[in-house]
Amino acid sequence: MSRTVADKKITANPAGWNLASHVADLEASIIREILKISSQPGVISFAGGLPAPEMFPIEELKSAAEKVIDESQSSALQYSLTMGVPALREALAQRETEQGIDTKPDNILITSGSQQGISLASNAFVDPGDYIITEYPTYVGAILSFNFNRVKYAPVEMDNDGMLVDQLEDNIKKYKPKFIYTVSSFQNPTGISMSLERRKALVDIAIKYNVPIVEDNPYKDIRFAGEDVASLKELGGDIVISLGTFSKICAPGLRIAWVNAHESILRTFEKIKQGADMHSNTLTQLMINEFIRSGKIDDHIEKLKVNYGKKCQLMLDEMDKQFPSEFTWTHPEGGLFLWCELLESMSASELLPKAIEKKVAYVYGAPFFPDKKGDNTFRLNFSNASFENIVEGIKRLGEVFKDNMP
Amino acid sequence: MSRTVADKKITANPAGWNLASHVADLEASIIREILKISSQPGVISFAGGLPAPEMFPIEELKSAAEKVIDESQSSALQYSLTMGVPALREALAQRETEQGIDTKPDNILITSGSQQGISLASNAFVDPGDYIITEYPTYVGAILSFNFNRVKYAPVEMDNDGMLVDQLEDNIKKYKPKFIYTVSSFQNPTGISMSLERRKALVDIAIKYNVPIVEDNPYKDIRFAGEDVASLKELGGDIVISLGTFSKICAPGLRIAWVNAHESILRTFEKIKQGADMHSNTLTQLMINEFIRSGKIDDHIEKLKVNYGKKCQLMLDEMDKQFPSEFTWTHPEGGLFLWCELLESMSASELLPKAIEKKVAYVYGAPFFPDKKGDNTFRLNFSNASFENIVEGIKRLGEVFKDNMP
Numbered sequence: 172m173s174r175t176v177a178d179k180k181i182t183a184n185p186a187g188w189n190l191a192s193h194v195a196d197l198e199a200s201i202i203r204e205i206l207k208i209s210s211q212p213g214v215i216s217f218a219g220g221l222p223a224p225e226m227f228p229i230e231e232l233k234s235a236a237e238k239v240i241d242e243s244q245s246s247a248l249q250y251s252l253t254m255g256v257p258a259l260r261e262a263l264a265q266r267e268t269e270q271g272i273d274t275k276p277d278n279i280l281i282t283s284g285s286q287q288g289i290s291l292a293s294n295a296f297v298d299p300g301d302y303i304i305t306e307y308p309t310y311v312g313a314i315l316s317f318n319f320n321r322v323k324y325a326p327v328e329m330d331n332d333g334m335l336v337d338q339l340e341d342n343i344k345k346y347k348p349k350f351i352y353t354v355s356s357f358q359n360p361t362g363i364s365m366s367l368e369r370r371k372a373l374v375d376i377a378i379k380y381n382v383p384i385v386e387d388n389p390y391k392d393i394r395f396a397g398e399d400v401a402s403l404k405e406l407g408g409d410i411v412i413s414l415g416t417f418s419k420i421c422a423p424g425l426r427i428a429w430v431n432a433h434e435s436i437l438r439t440f441e442k443i444k445q446g447a448d449m450h451s452n453t454l455t456q457l458m459i460n461e462f463i464r465s466g467k468i469d470d471h472i473e474k475l476k477v478n479y480g481k482k483c484q485l486m487l488d489e490m491d492k493q494f495p496s497e498f499t500w501t502h503p504e505g506g507l508f509l510w511c512e513l514l515e516s517m518s519a520s521e522l523l524p525k526a527i528e529k530k531v532a533y534v535y536g537a538p539f540f541p542d543k544k545g546d547n548t549f550r551l552n553f554s555n556a557s558f559e560n561i562v563e564g565i566k567r568l569g570e571v572f573k574d575n576m577p
Numbered sequence: 578m579s580r581t582v583a584d585k586k587i588t589a590n591p592a593g594w595n596l597a598s599h600v601a602d603l604e605a606s607i608i609r610e611i612l613k614i615s616s617q618p619g620v621i622s623f624a625g626g627l628p629a630p631e632m633f634p635i636e637e638l639k640s641a642a643e644k645v646i647d648e649s650q651s652s653a654l655q656y657s658l659t660m661g662v663p664a665l666r667e668a669l670a671q672r673e674t675e676q677g678i679d680t681k682p683d684n685i686l687i688t689s690g691s692q693q694g695i696s697l698a699s700n701a702f703v704d705p706g707d708y709i710i711t712e713y714p715t716y717v718g719a720i721l722s723f724n725f726n727r728v729k730y731a732p733v734e735m736d737n738d739g740m741l742v743d744q745l746e747d748n749i750k751k752y753k754p755k756f757i758y759t760v761s762s763f764q765n766p767t768g769i770s771m772s773l774e775r776r777k778a779l780v781d782i783a784i785k786y787n788v789p790i791v792e793d794n795p796y797k798d799i800r801f802a803g804e805d806v807a808s809l810k811e812l813g814g815d816i817v818i819s820l821g822t823f824s825k826i827c828a829p830g831l832r833i834a835w836v837n838a839h840e841s842i843l844r845t846f847e848k849i850k851q852g853a854d855m856h857s858n859t860l861t862q863l864m865i866n867e868f869i870r871s872g873k874i875d876d877h878i879e880k881l882k883v884n885y886g887k888k889c890q891l892m893l894d895e896m897d898k899q900f901p902s903e904f905t906w907t908h909p910e911g912g913l914f915l916w917c918e919l920l921e922s923m924s925a926s927e928l929l930p931k932a933i934e935k936k937v938a939y940v941y942g943a944p945f946f947p948d949k950k951g952d953n954t955f956r957l958n959f960s961n962a963s964f965e966n967i968v969e970g971i972k973r974l975g976e977v978f979k980d981n982m983p
Contacts, residue, residue, distance in 0.1 A: 183816035185839045187787050189755065191704050191726075197848045224651035232654065236642040236860075245630035248638065248828035253606075283689055283832075286855040294725075298597045315852035319700075320597075349595065381593050410589035422654035424859030426689075433591045442603045446721035449692040452858050453830030454642075 193299070193321050200315050201538050208532045215564035218532040220359065220507055221555040226478055227422050228471050232458060235465075239457040251453040253445050254437075255281025255429070259460040263415075263429055266463065271405045272413070272431065280437050280444070283451045285389055285428040288414040290316040290447075291440045292350065292385045297322050302346035306334055308539035308548070310359045310387065313352060322349075324541035331501075333358075333365030336372040343380050350383045350412075355403050357390040357506025360539045360550040364504060367400050374407035383436075386413045389428075392420050392472050394505035395480025409433045417459050419507065420472050425455040479507070479554050486553045486561050493569025495576060507554040510536075512547060516577050519549040525575065531567040599705070599727050606721050607944050614938045621970035624938040626765065626913055627961040632884055633828050634877050638864060641871075645863040657859040659851050660843070661687025661835070665866040669821075669835055672869060677811045678819070678837065686843050686850070689857045691795055691834040694820040696722040696853075697846045698756065698791045703728050708752035712740055714945035714954070716765045716793065719758060728755075730947035737907075739764075739771030742778040749786050756789045756818075761809050763796040763912025766945045766956040770910055773806050780813035789842075792819045795834075796912035798826050798878050801886025803910035815839045823865050825913065826878050831861040885913065885960050892959045892967050899975025901982060913960040916942075918953060922983050925955040931981065937973040 208218060239247050254260065260276040267274035282288045289312070297303065299321035305313070307326035317324075325346040327334045334353060342348065351373070356364045365373070377384045386403040404413035409432075416428035430440060444450075462468050483503060490500060490511075500511040513519055519535035526532060536548030556564060614624060645653050660666065666682040673680035688694045695718065703709065705727035711719065713732035723730075731752040733740045740759060748754065757779070762770045771779070783790045792809040810819035815838075822834035836846060850856075868874050889909060896906060896917075906917040919925060925941035932938060942954030962970060 183784055183789075183814060183839075184787050185789070185815055185841050188702070188789055188842070190845060191700065191702055191707075191755075193704075194701055194845055194849075197845075197852075199844075199848050200851045219656070221656055224655060227651045227654045229646060229650055229654065233643060233646045236646070237639060240635060240639045240642070244635055245633045246830075248633045248635065248830040249630060250625070250627055250824075250829045283854040283858075287853065290853050294597065295600055296594070296597055298599075301597075312852070312855065315848075319849065319852045349597075378589055381590050383589075383591070383594055408589060409591055418656075423656045424652075424654040426854070426856075426858045433589075435591050436594070438605075439596060439600055439603075442605050442721075443600075443725065445606045446603075446718070446725045447693065447696050447853065448689040448832065449718065450832075452689075452832045452861060454861060455858060 193319060196318060196321060200311065201534065208527060213530045214527065214532055215530060215556060215560045215567065216532040217551040217553070217556060217564060218534045219555060220552055222419055222423065222507070223478055223554050226475055228462070228467065231462060231467050231471070232422065235458040235461040236454070239454065239461055243457060247454050247457050249453060251450050251456070253441050253450045255279065255451065256453060256456040256460065259456045262460050262463045267431055271401060274431055277434050278431050278437070280430045280432070280440055281451050281456060282428045282430060282444070283448055284418060284423070284426045285387060285414045285416040286312055286316070287444070287447070288428055288430045289313050289385070289387065291430070291443055292412060293317050293320045293322070294443050295436070295439045296349040302348040304339065304342055304348045304351040305541065306353055306358060307541070308360055308536060308545060309352065309541070310354055311538045313387065314538070314541060326541055329361065329363055331363060333363060333369045334373060336369060336376060339373065340376050343376065343382055348382060350385050351377060352385045352387065353403070354387045356388055356400070357393065357503055357508070359506070359508055360536065361510040362501045362503030362506055362508050364400065370400065370403055370406055374403060374410060377407065377410045384411045386411050388413060389416045389419050390506035393476055393479055393507070395476045395483065397504035404431060412436060420475065421459060421462060421468065425459060426452060427455050427459045482553045482558065482561060483509070485558060486551065486565060489562055489565035493565050495572055498572070507552055509551050509553065511549055511551060513572070514577060515547055517575070518546050520546055522571060522575055526568060526571045529567045529571055531564045531571070533568070599725060602724060602727060606717065607940065614933060619936045620933065620938055621936060621962060621966045621973070622938040623957040623959070623962060623970060624940045625961060626958055628825055628829065628913070629884055629960050632881055634868070634873065637868060637873050637877070638828065641864040641867040642860070645860065645867055649863060653860050653863050655859060657856050657862070659847050659856045661685065661857065662859060662862040662866065665862045668866050668869045673837055677807060680837055683840050684837050684843070686836045686838070686846055687857050687862060688834045688836060688850070689854055690824060690829070690832045691793060691820045691822040692718055692722070693850070693853070694834055694836045695719050695791070695793065697836070697849055698818060699723050699726045699728070700849050701842070701845045702755040708754040710745065710748055710754045710757040711947065712759055712764060713947070714766055714942060714951060715758065715947070716760055717944045719793065720944070720947060732947055735767065735769055737769060739769060739775045740779060742775060742782060745779065746782050749782065749788055754788060756791050757783060758791045758793065759809070760793045762794055762806070763799065763909055763914070765796070765912070765914055766942065767916040768907045768909030768912055768914050770806065776806065776809055776812055780809060780816060783813065783816045790817045792817050794819060795822045795825050799882055799885055799913070800911035801882045801889065810837060818842060826881065827865060827868060827874065831865060832858060833861050833865045888959045888964065888967060889915070891964060892957065892971060895968055895971035899971050901978055904978070913958055915957050915959065917955055917957060919955070919978070920983060921953055923981070924952050926952055928977060928981055932974060932977045935973045935977055937970045937977070939974070
């Protein structure tokens with residue numbers, strides 16, 4: 172070796188590095204763009220999927236942090252098991268069982284947000300070119316995880332009761348999908364919640380063809396209108412891999428969620444998670460465990476439901492007043508989102524810059540469709556903005572739309 | 578649909594689900610087994626890679642949790658950016674720059690433990706069947722991540738100065754690897770630290786062939802003997818993707834680590850991370866930021882070095898007294914591990930059950946070799962056990978070995 176590092180004539184060239192072929196297909200999420208927009212001063216953002224900041228149980232979580240560090244000392248800060256902290260897995264198994272899903276701690280795997288649960292399912296099942304079934308439109312973050320594994324999509328359209336099951340059965344026969352991905356309650360992005368009859372039919376078809384259902388259920392506890400409906404997991408048992416999270420009912424920054432599934436599939440998820448991030452945060456798992464066992468979580472959820480229900484109703488009332496009557500939109504009974512259709516000839520992506528000029532933001536619909544169609548649709552989040560900003564923001568949006576009618 | 582869910586004659590059959598083909602190759606980590614063994618009552622474990630529990634900065638981290646919740650309120654609990662919390666990225670860029678690596682915040686991506694950094698590198702570069710270069714033996718957790726992407730290994734042997742660079746260059750020419758993975762300082766599992774000359778030669782070769790180096794550097798701050806040596810990142814600049822972590826110098830349960838790399842490759846890592854877990858823990862990122870900015874981290878590292886240096890020396894002294902003189906072992910100048918070779922004809926995996934009978938545990942060496950060879954080697958961790966248990970545990974191990982000499 173006559174050359175030395177000091178000889179800087181030869182330097183690194185990252186542009187010449189040869190990346191994995193699946194990387195070429197990956198697009199950055201519009202979420203990143205959304206969060207940038209949201210943070211511009213003066214912009215009222217209905218774009219992100221952020222919970223109401225004024226509702227976070229700040230003092231309760233501060234006390235929980237103090238308590239678990241005082242009580243668990245070094246073990247609150249030490250490495251822990253890939254499957255999750257045993258006390259939290261036990262608390263969750265009990266909670267799920269109380270909610271109608273017969274669950275043992277061995278059925279629970281703690282994940283770093285439900286995004287990781289989606290990623291684990293995708294990584295466990297999908298070889299490049301395999302089909303999966305999603306709703307049409309579906310959660311944009313799930314599309315990110317699925318695209319990483321180079322899936323092909325066999326999307327199924329929805330009506331106000333959820334996935335159209337005849338189309339579902341046709342797609343299963345035609346495409347032999349690895350799994351069915353559904354946000355069954357108060358769907359992101361549409362706010363639609365699947366009816367009980369539709370859920371039963373979905374489970375029956377899944378069992379008939381032995382196709383697992385990945386039920387992504389982050390919003391189920393936030394029902395502020397209508398009657399409770401059993402989850403797919405409750406109805407379908409082992410055919411369902413169910414994803415739950417504390418992001419919406421406690422705080423997303425703690426990154427604690429869970430998978431409830433048959434032990435055999437969790438063994439596979441566990442092996443993938445070991446290589447992905449070893450285990451989820453020990454401290455915040457213990458904090459959530461404390462929040463559950465203290466019983467404070469249920470009071471908190473009741474308060475959230477009242478707040479989100481009022482915000483949703485206010486947004487709908489203001490939309491009635493301010494939006495062109497030719498537009499249509501969903502009327503959710505829970506969750507964080509509603510979904511709006513412009514006239515067929517209008518483009519929600521082209522109107523977004525005009526909205527931002529008026530200091531208001533939404534997410535246009537195309538990224539929620541695996542084939543990027545649906546450009547006349549957009550999603551509104553009603554949980555994050557204040558009551559005052561909902562009124563003002565919808566007024567601004569109404570002006571943008573009225574000024575740009577074809 | 579005439580059948581209903583109540584008709585339970587047809588049920589789910591998870592055993593019939595068709596998993597991704599890469600899943601068939603995945604083996605569970607022995608880490609899981611290790612942690613089970615460690616937790617059996619009365620067993621003195623030198624098996625895990627756990628930091629000293631008595632050294633965790635418990636009160637400092639409790640104060641940090643209180644302070645960041647008081648000051649940041651809801652933003653300590655809210656969703657945050659995939660790249661990481663800006664304040665922590667700035668603190669890290671400054672800290673890296675002070676340590677000789679010219680770094681801007683845009684060069685920093687926060688990860689959920691360094692395990693995620695390894696996983697991101699593997700996912701970004703490796704198509705099934707691609708070669709990568711590792712040390713021989715190498716970190717078992719890295720093998721987990723790499724196997725997920727179905728790599729082929731072109732391992733390079735080490736002497737006491739680290740990777741043999743002639744073998745490295747031969748392997749690069751022959752296998753055209755996607756990257757070179759190295760634990761450059763106080764390697765896991767061997768405790769070997771690469772010499773300055775060897776580092777310079779490695780960087781030169783990497784630049785010559787434009788093969789990126791993934792420098793996994795979790796132990797670099799824990800040098801308790803010998804002189805500081807520049808990191809590969811300091812020597813090589815953009816050719817190096819460097820992984821740092823707070824797991825060993827603060828607390829692993831907080832799951833906060835970072836990648837320091839050229840911006841172009843971080844864009845790819847960011848896209849993969851969005852789909853993997855969206856972002857790392859907001860609260861514990863802010864806690865670590867507070868721990869750095871208060872200056873307490875440097876005092877803490879000084880105390881750790883003294884503690885780990887004493888424990889390592891004690892273990893070496895006791896091994897001199899208790900182990901058969903035919904065995905050889907490394908004499909690390911830092912880190913958490915040392916590495917021992919039995920006689921060629923002996924099997925560390927066959928002796929482990931006998932050790933556990935005597936209530937002492939280690940990790941046998943085979944899982945650290947991509948080809949599972951090296952069955953006459955094992956790894957000892959000296960950071961986790963108390964001084965008293967190091968003396969007692971090495972005595973027990975010495976008895977096991979003396980009783981089982983061929």
